[in-house]
Amino acid sequence: MPKIVDHAKRRDEIAQVACQVVAAHGFEHATVARIARAAGYTTGMVAHYFDSKQEIILAALRLMLTRIEARLTRRHELGEDDLVSVLSEALPLDEQRFTECAFWMAFWGQVSADRNLRRLNACVHREYMRLYARCFVRHWPASSSWPKPVRDQALRSVVTFVNGLTASAVTSPADWPPATQVAQLRLQLGMLGIWAKGRHSRSAAAG
Amino acid sequence: MPKIVDHAKRRDEIAQVACQVVAAHGFEHATVARIARAAGYTTGMVAHYFDSKQEIILAALRLMLTRIEARLTRRHELGEDDLVSVLSEALPLDEQRFTECAFWMAFWGQVSADRNLRRLNACVHREYMRLYARCFVRHWPASSSWPKPVRDQALRSVVTFVNGLTASAVTSPADWPPATQVAQLRLQLGMLGIWAKGRHSRSAAAG
Numbered sequence: 001m002p003k004i005v006d007h008a009k010r011r012d013e014i015a016q017v018a019c020q021v022v023a024a025h026g027f028e029h030a031t032v033a034r035i036a037r038a039a040g041y042t043t044g045m046v047a048h049y050f051d052s053k054q055e056i057i058l059a060a061l062r063l064m065l066t067r068i069e070a071r072l073t074r075r076h077e078l079g080e081d082d083l084v085s086v087l088s089e090a091l092p093l094d095e096q097r098f099t100e101c102a103f104w105m106a107f108w109g110q111v112s113a114d115r116n117l118r119r120l121n122a123c124v125h126r127e128y129m130r131l132y133a134r135c136f137v138r139h140w141p142a143s144s145s146w147p148k149p150v151r152d153q154a155l156r157s158v159v160t161f162v163n164g165l166t167a168s169a170v171t172s173p174a175d176w177p178p179a180t181q182v183a184q185l186r187l188q189l190g191m192l193g194i195w196a197k198g199r200h201s202r203s204a205a206a207g
Numbered sequence: 208m209p210k211i212v213d214h215a216k217r218r219d220e221i222a223q224v225a226c227q228v229v230a231a232h233g234f235e236h237a238t239v240a241r242i243a244r245a246a247g248y249t250t251g252m253v254a255h256y257f258d259s260k261q262e263i264i265l266a267a268l269r270l271m272l273t274r275i276e277a278r279l280t281r282r283h284e285l286g287e288d289d290l291v292s293v294l295s296e297a298l299p300l301d302e303q304r305f306t307e308c309a310f311w312m313a314f315w316g317q318v319s320a321d322r323n324l325r326r327l328n329a330c331v332h333r334e335y336m337r338l339y340a341r342c343f344v345r346h347w348p349a350s351s352s353w354p355k356p357v358r359d360q361a362l363r364s365v366v367t368f369v370n371g372l373t374a375s376a377v378t379s380p381a382d383w384p385p386a387t388q389v390a391q392l393r394l395q396l397g398m399l400g401i402w403a404k405g406r407h408s409r410s411a412a413a414g
Contacts, residue, residue, distance in 0.1 A: 022320075023319055023320065024319075024320055025320050026234075026235070026316075026317055026320035026321065027233075027235075027316060028233070028234075028235035028236075029235075029320070102319035102320075105315055105316050105318075105319060106316045106317070106319065106320065107316070108312055108315075108316060108374055108377070108378050109233075109234065109312050109313045109314070109315060109316015109317060110233055110313070110316060111312075111377070111378045112230055112231075112309035112312060112313065112377055112378070113229075113230065113231055113232050113233035113236070113309075113313065114233065118378075121378050121379065122379060122381070125378070125379050125382070153390075153391070153394065156387075156391060157391060157394060157395065159371075159375070160368060160371035160372055160375055160391060161367060161368060161371055162371070163370075163371040163374045163375055164366075164367035164368055164369070164370040164371025164372070164374065165367055165371070166374075167315055167370045167371065167373075167374050168366070168367055168370055170315070170318070170319055171315050171318045171319070171325075171328050171332070172328065172329060172332050174329070175332070180363075183360075184360070184363060184364060184367060187360065187364060187402070188364070190402075191398040191399070191401075191402050192398070194398075194401075195394070195397075195398050
């Protein structure tokens with residue numbers, strides 16, 4: 001009887017290893033051969049699943065997004081609704097998330113020099129924004145009553161801040177222990193909530 | 208008569224070219240030979256000024272900091288005191304600043320995979336924080352009356368936000384035109400000012 005291989009699972013497995021190899025060795029040194037070796041496969045076997053390094057990287061980026069979303073959903077299902085802890089799922093607070101964030105940073109570091117990666121980033125970036133927008137809908141009920149421009153600005157501000165925390169914590173981990181990252185995120189969301197409420201009441205009064 | 212060479216100036220010139228080469232070709236492809244060629248020198252000539260690529264990168268990072276500081280000082284001397292426009296000097300709002308920011312991003316992308324770059328970053332990061340602290344003193348007079356923990360948290364928040372804007376604007380320039388970057392920074396500083404004032408009056412009332 002032929003061995004049954006779960007191809008989707010194997011693709012995810014290779015993408016996950018790629019993420020670790022990039023985080024540990026840098027983007028350029030993460031060759032297909034090195035990723036294959038780290039995953040315990042031959043380069044030929046990896047080529048069976050992916051046509052190029054770029055395809056592996058795209059799969060890894062998508063896997064990270066899927067994972068963040070899965071963690072957000074799990075918290076939602078557990079009835080946990082604290083926006084700070086939900087959004088913390090995207091921050092480098094433990095080893096796994098640090099690796100994921102280090103991978104993003106390594107990827108971002110290549111984007112300005114590589115037209116193909118720029119295109120790839122533009123597409124992943126849109127998915128990423130939609131993920132945050134869904135997060136607002138689920139975990140920040142007040143935001144649904146804000147005028148769209150206010151909600152959009154708050155969304156941009158949160159994404160910008162999370163990206164900044166990621167950059168700071170990955171490059172200077174000693175200065176950014178988990179508690180400091182979470183405290184800064186809490187402050188950011190608190191400030192945005194107050195600002196958006198003020199904007200909303202003003203526009204409601206004017207309407 | 209021997210030709211008089213301004214060595215400091217030539218070092219700066221090579222560091223500046225290194226910044227452009229890294230931004231255009233990525234960190235790994237910015238070899239000493241490539242940087243030398245782009246600067247119009249031989250590799251041997253560059254070796255006369257720098258022992259290693261790492262030394263060139265450090266010089267480039269320092270040059271970026273010096274430039275940001277010079278731009279901040281110039282605005283100060285011109286009597287311009289709007290904190291938003293002062294801090295905008297660190298954002299990728301024009302071609303030169305975009306190149307500088309793309310260079311930082313490329314550097315950050317290597318930090319998690321390279322112990323030496325991590326050390327180098329830790330040292331540059333401290334200089335960067337001090338630069339922002341000086342900027343607060345000069346351009347945000349109210350901040351000097353805040354309790355130190357409030358000032359520290361505001362400082363971290365601004366640096367995080369500027370880093371996040373840098374990451375967003377370098378990787379997705381179409382989504383982050385200059386006006387959007389400045390509007391987000393303005394919102395951030397406005398929110399922090401209100402928050403810090405509230406914290407300050409509460410602690411003054413309690414004292």
